[in-house]
Amino acid sequence: MPSLFGGLMPKVVASAPGKVTLFGEHAIVYGYPAIVTSIDRRVYVTSEPRNDNTVKIMALDLRVPGIIVTYKDNEVVVGTDYGQSLSAVAYLNKAVEIVSEYLNVRKGVNLIVRSEMPVGAGLGTSASVSVATIVAYAKSMGYDLSPDEVASLGWRVEKEVQGIASPMDTSIATYGGILKIQATSTGKYVREKLNTETELPIVIGYVERTATTKEMVKMVKKLKERYPDLVDGIMKEIGTVTLEAEKALLKRDLEKVGELMNINHGLLDSLGVSNYRLNEIVYVARAAGALGSKLTGAGGGGAVIALAPNTQERVEVAMKLHSTMTLKTRVGVGGVAVKELEKAP
Amino acid sequence: MPSLFGGLMPKVVASAPGKVTLFGEHAIVYGYPAIVTSIDRRVYVTSEPRNDNTVKIMALDLRVPGIIVTYKDNEVVVGTDYGQSLSAVAYLNKAVEIVSEYLNVRKGVNLIVRSEMPVGAGLGTSASVSVATIVAYAKSMGYDLSPDEVASLGWRVEKEVQGIASPMDTSIATYGGILKIQATSTGKYVREKLNTETELPIVIGYVERTATTKEMVKMVKKLKERYPDLVDGIMKEIGTVTLEAEKALLKRDLEKVGELMNINHGLLDSLGVSNYRLNEIVYVARAAGALGSKLTGAGGGGAVIALAPNTQERVEVAMKLHSTMTLKTRVGVGGVAVKELEKAP
Numbered sequence: 001m002p003s004l005f006g007g008l009m010p011k012v013v014a015s016a017p018g019k020v021t022l023f024g025e026h027a028i029v030y031g032y033p034a035i036v037t038s039i040d041r042r043v044y045v046t047s048e049p050r051n052d053n054t055v056k057i058m059a060l061d062l063r064v065p066g067i068i069v070t071y072k073d074n075e076v077v078v079g080t081d082y083g084q085s086l087s088a089v090a091y092l093n094k095a096v097e098i099v100s101e102y103l104n105v106r107k108g109v110n111l112i113v114r115s116e117m118p119v120g121a122g123l124g125t126s127a128s129v130s131v132a133t134i135v136a137y138a139k140s141m142g143y144d145l146s147p148d149e150v151a152s153l154g155w156r157v158e159k160e161v162q163g164i165a166s167p168m169d170t171s172i173a174t175y176g177g178i179l180k181i182q183a184t185s186t187g188k189y190v191r192e193k194l195n196t197e198t199e200l201p202i203v204i205g206y207v208e209r210t211a212t213t214k215e216m217v218k219m220v221k222k223l224k225e226r227y228p229d230l231v232d233g234i235m236k237e238i239g240t241v242t243l244e245a246e247k248a249l250l251k252r253d254l255e256k257v258g259e260l261m262n263i264n265h266g267l268l269d270s271l272g273v274s275n276y277r278l279n280e281i282v283y284v285a286r287a288a289g290a291l292g293s294k295l296t297g298a299g300g301g302g303a304v305i306a307l308a309p310n311t312q313e314r315v316e317v318a319m320k321l322h323s324t325m326t327l328k329t330r331v332g333v334g335g336v337a338v339k340e341l342e343k344a345p
Numbered sequence: 346m347p348s349l350f351g352g353l354m355p356k357v358v359a360s361a362p363g364k365v366t367l368f369g370e371h372a373i374v375y376g377y378p379a380i381v382t383s384i385d386r387r388v389y390v391t392s393e394p395r396n397d398n399t400v401k402i403m404a405l406d407l408r409v410p411g412i413i414v415t416y417k418d419n420e421v422v423v424g425t426d427y428g429q430s431l432s433a434v435a436y437l438n439k440a441v442e443i444v445s446e447y448l449n450v451r452k453g454v455n456l457i458v459r460s461e462m463p464v465g466a467g468l469g470t471s472a473s474v475s476v477a478t479i480v481a482y483a484k485s486m487g488y489d490l491s492p493d494e495v496a497s498l499g500w501r502v503e504k505e506v507q508g509i510a511s512p513m514d515t516s517i518a519t520y521g522g523i524l525k526i527q528a529t530s531t532g533k534y535v536r537e538k539l540n541t542e543t544e545l546p547i548v549i550g551y552v553e554r555t556a557t558t559k560e561m562v563k564m565v566k567k568l569k570e571r572y573p574d575l576v577d578g579i580m581k582e583i584g585t586v587t588l589e590a591e592k593a594l595l596k597r598d599l600e601k602v603g604e605l606m607n608i609n610h611g612l613l614d615s616l617g618v619s620n621y622r623l624n625e626i627v628y629v630a631r632a633a634g635a636l637g638s639k640l641t642g643a644g645g646g647g648a649v650i651a652l653a654p655n656t657q658e659r660v661e662v663a664m665k666l667h668s669t670m671t672l673k674t675r676v677g678v679g680g681v682a683v684k685e686l687e688k689a690p
Contacts, residue, residue: 226601227589230608233582237615240575256571263575263615270582270611276628283621 009049009107014136014338015042018116018123019172020204020296020305020331022249023264024242026220026271028168030232032239033182035194035246037331038172039204041117043128045092046341047140050108057092059113091126094157095133102153107141118325121206122297127169130157135338150174150336167191176335180246196250199330200257203290203306203316205281205323211300220271231271238267258292258307265294273299280322282306288318354394354452359481359683360387363462364469364517365549365641365650365676367594368609369587371565371616373513375577377584378527380539380591382676383517384549386462388473390437391686392485395453402437404458436471439502440478447498452486463670466551467642472514475502480683495519495681512536521680525591541594544675545602547650548635548661550626550668554646561643565616576616583612603637603652610639618644625667627651633663 017038024034050056092111100106111133119125131154138145145153154170167189168181178194211219224231241264248256265282268274274282278295285293285306293306304323308315312328320326362383369379395401437456445451456478464470476499483490490498499515512534513526523539556564569576586609593601610627613619619627623640630638630651638651649668653660657673665671 226604227608230582230585230589233578233585234608234612237575237578237582240578244572244575259571262617263572263579266611266613266615266617266619267579268611269614270608272607272611274611276625276632279624279628280621283624287621 009140009142011046011048011341012136012139012338013044013046013341014132014139014336015044016128016132016135016173016336017042017176017333018125018128019169020123020202020303021168022178022296022305022331023245023260024238025297025299026217026268026273027235027238027242028181028183029217029220030235031183031185032235033180033242033246034168035178035180035242035249036168036172037178038176038333038335039117039123039202039327040199040330040333041123041327043116043125043132044114045129045132045136046110046112046114047133047136048110048112049140050110053106053108055093055096055108056110057089057113058110059089059092090161091130091157092133094161095130095153096137098153098156098160099134099137102149103138103141103143105141109137109140111137117327118206121325122209122302123204124169124173126161127154127158127173130154131170131173131336135336139338139340147174147335172335174335176333178249178332180242194246194249196252196332199332200254200307201309201312201328201330203285203308203312203319204296204327204329205285205304205306205319206325206327207277207281207301207323209301210275211298213298216273216298216300220273223272234267234270238264241267254291254307254309258290261292261294261305261307262286268295268299275299275301277301277322278304281319284318284322285315288315290315354485354487356391356393356686357481357484357683358389358391358686359477359484359681360389361473361477361480361518361681362387362521362678363473364514365467365547365648366513367523367641367650367676368590368605369583370642370644371562371613371618372580372583372587373526373528374562374565375580376528376530377580378525378587378591379513380523380525380587380594381513381517382523382545383521383678383680384462384468384547384672385544385675385678386468386672388461388470388477389459390474390477390481391455391457391459392478392481393455393457394485395455398451398453400438400441400453401455402434402458403455404434404437435506436475436502437478439506440475440498441482443498443501443505444479444482447494448483448486448488450486454482454485456482462672463551466670467554467647468549469514469518471506472499472503472518475499476515476518476681480681484683484685492519492680517680519680521678523594523677525587539591539594541597541677544677545599545652546654546657546673546675548630548653548657548664549641549672549674550630550649550651550664551670551672552622552626552646552668555620556643556645558643561618561645565618568617579612579615583609586612599636599652599654603635606637606639606650606652607631613640613644620645622646622667623649626664629663629667630660633660635660 022035028034151174155167158165281304289311290306367380373379496519500512503510626649634656635651
């Protein structure tokens with residue numbers, strides 16, 4: 001789509017939500033459906049036109065402490081050298097590069113990133129950063145990309161930075177809502193938006209991970225090599241839980257959704273992907289009044305989600321005692337959004 | 346079998362082991378096999394002839410504090426009134442009654458009970474009491490009952506005291522070893538002794554139960570009514586775990602046995618029968634070096650078993666921190682045994 005603004009570049013801010021997996025992690029690797037959802041914690045990327053060709057990235061809260069990184073003529077200047085933060089900043093840089101290539105135009109901007117969620121907690125922050133950057137940068141050059149374009153470019157950003165990536169996180173960051181996602185036999189992913197207005201109140205608890213997603217997926221693969229029928233059967237059960245959960249979500253039967261979260265957690269535990277700390281958070285959440293709770297994501301540490309309508313406060317208190325960090329949020333919120341702040345002079 | 350001693354009654358002591366379920370609890374209710382095993386904690390019943398027709402029961406450590414109960418001409422005299430202990434004593438009284446009826450002879454004896462395990466911890470103490478009493482009482486009257494007679498009478502004792510009982514506990518107390526047990530379509534139980542010399546070192550941790558076995562079985566039944574396919578599938582998986590475990594036990598592949606215990610625990614957790622405290626013990630045991638750990642029995646509190654060859658000491662220390670009581674023991678030991686202490690004058 002051609003620029004509507006010609007040389008007049010506006011200052012814009014785009015925001016994209018984080019995500020959690022409600023049901024079906026690990027089983028999705030074996031062809032079963034998963035249900036993923038946006039959460040009401042967003043990444044905001046402000047794109048501010050510059051008069052030169054420099055792209056300057058200010059990621060003041062992508063990690064503590066904040067850093068300022070400048071990319072100038074393919075050279076990186078880091079204000080404060082916190083190596084770890086570079087990984088998050090890499091998504092911004094790659095997003096700018098891919099959008100420039102796709103639109104065949106490159107302009108200088110200041111990109112200011114603000115995040116309502118931490119990096120590396122399994123909440124899809126890097127996908128939110130990628131998607132929000134794509135939309136903000138394109139918009140500030142006068143281009144409105146379609147959601148499908150954004151999702152596709154976002155997935156490319158994640159693939160190029162990480163080497164390999166699932167389209168799940170960037171889909172959710174783009175479209176929002178609650179999605180059912182399934183791999184087809186040809187290796188493609190089919191997503192289907194659940195037609196529900198449900199915005200469920202949840203609490204997220206996070207503990208440090210002791211293994212990467214890749215390691216956890218590999219561990220499960222090895223378990224399957226040792227017990228093919230057994231692990232096949234467990235994956236199939238997780239698939240059944242996910243389909244039951246889809247029905248319960250559409251009916252807004254939260255008791256059932258919670259119960260199915262508990263069942264899903266046990267099945268994940270049987271695969272060996274839970275651990276002491278995750279189970280602790282899962283059980284204290286239930287004791288504090290959550291309708292259901294489970295680990296979310298690949299496991300081996302990471303996040304736990306608890307469904308807590310009307311009990312969010314006390315469930316969070318209980319989970320906080322056992323977590324490194326907790327967040328109260330809602331799931332099923334809208335996807336990427338952009339607005340113009342002011343026209344450039 | 347006729348008495349070999351005529352009027353000369355010997356003083357004898359019989360002992361019978363406790364039991365734990367290694368694999369397959371709950372699934373056995375739905376027709377899948379379970380593996381149960383004796384443990385090296387026994388109940389000893391000494392039967393001492395008296396000159397009158399009184400049966401006097403001294404259960405000094407069946408609960409703390411010990412009690413003395415006298416049954417005289419169908420009248421009960423309790424030395425110290427600890428109501429709860431009566432339930433354990435009821436098995437002794439019923440065993441005497443059923444043996445008398447079966448052999449058509451009744452003689453006065455002092456029955457002295459000593460137990461190496463607590464009552465009510467899910468270790469099958471009541472079955473051990475019943476079986477040891479049957480054998481001691483019969484033997485002191487000069488009768489050697491066959492194992493099948495003992496198992497059958499033991500089951501009757503449990504059924505008559507409890508109203509309903511599985512034959513599992515009394516089978517194990519009688520035959521010892523590791524048994525695979527399965528219900529047939531006609532409601533009968535088939536038992537098969539696993540041909541293994543394996544005596545596995547385990548640690549048992551116990552916490553108070555918050556629900557009875559009956560309540561837990563009912564809870565699972567209700568879950569199955571809500572999710573028939575799902576719960577069917579989980580039961581089938583537990584059945585598969587049990588059959589894999591049978592193979593691993595026969596090969597003495599303890600790593601695999603441990604791994605399958607972990608899988609079994611997760612599947613039980615998915616049925617909702619675990620709880621916070623049980624999971625805590627399960628996970629600390631693994632962290633302390635156990636090859637595997639799981640809840641054993643109906644759940645809702647009760648016992649956890651951890652397979653701990655060479656690590657029993659440190660696994661027990663870890664489990665003790667989170668349990669009301671722990672026991673180091675071995676599984677697969679011999680069944681009921683009796684010996685004559687002295688002839689009566």
